Amino acid sequence: MATKNLSAYNLESVPSAKGYKFGIVVAEWNYEITGALAQGAIDTLKKHDVQDDDIQIKHVPGTFELPLGGQFFAEYSDVDAVILIGCVIQGDTRHFDFICNGVTQGTTELNLKYNKPFIFGVLTTNNEQQALDRAGGNLGNKGDEAAVTAIKMVALQKGMQ
Template sequence: MSTADKNLSVFSIDDLPNISNKKFALVVAEWNSEITEKLYEGAYQTLIAYGASPDLLVRGNVPGSFELSVAAHWFAQRADIDAVIALGVVIQGETKHNDYINHAVAQGITNASIANNKPIIFGVLTPNTMEQAVDRAGGVHGNKGDEAAMTAIKMVGLKDKVLA
């Protein structure tokens, strides 16, 4: 289902793990900060609402979405970090830069997650317009930050079950 037909802030909360002792890193792109700050706020508030300790949430800023991959990798290398949430937005412009950036970030985050054996969540919006970004950062389609945080919570729980 496309996000045009779904609210990103509605998800199943069945069997969520206890995350009170889990440490999450939130890596936030500064480019398009009017959107990324809303994504961060959604992710932060969702983590808190479902039991994360504010003292165990770490934030790192990067200039743009392209830099999310390496920063997420650095955080994932830390033994005290249980999951990383990468938050950014790449809006289609007049050129194909978004195709290259989006692909590179998705691949980079995937590679970093596998290399570090740790969940790194892709919380990057890839809209065609600023209006679509606003709609997905707390607007009519909810907040991708909420969804990214819930994904991190569920993946931390799954990892604990699978590797226990």
């Protein structure tokens, strides 16, 4: 269980993201949760000087499709980073394991193949309440954390060029 608020961070530790471009891929499955995560990411990007025109949002049917949606951003747009937003809740079968493993491996492969930050903003919880707690509930919003990570990774990459 997370022991910190996912929305809590030191504002001064995050550079301005003015001029950076971000893609956000949002899974439609569990949309009450993924929509809240996406809104958290958008709000955090804007808090750090990202303009509306520099945020592109696309939807995919489920969490398993996030890596392909991310690949489409890499191949058909000029974004600096892609935030992948999804939610997988444990059920009675091993389906949870296959989805989580697939999206994790797919995200790792995207980072390495495209030399671009692809941020894993995916909740993998035991139940719906844990997901709600992390999508703007009492543990903050994982979307905020994903946006901060995206900004920091783009700044790192641009600082090394």
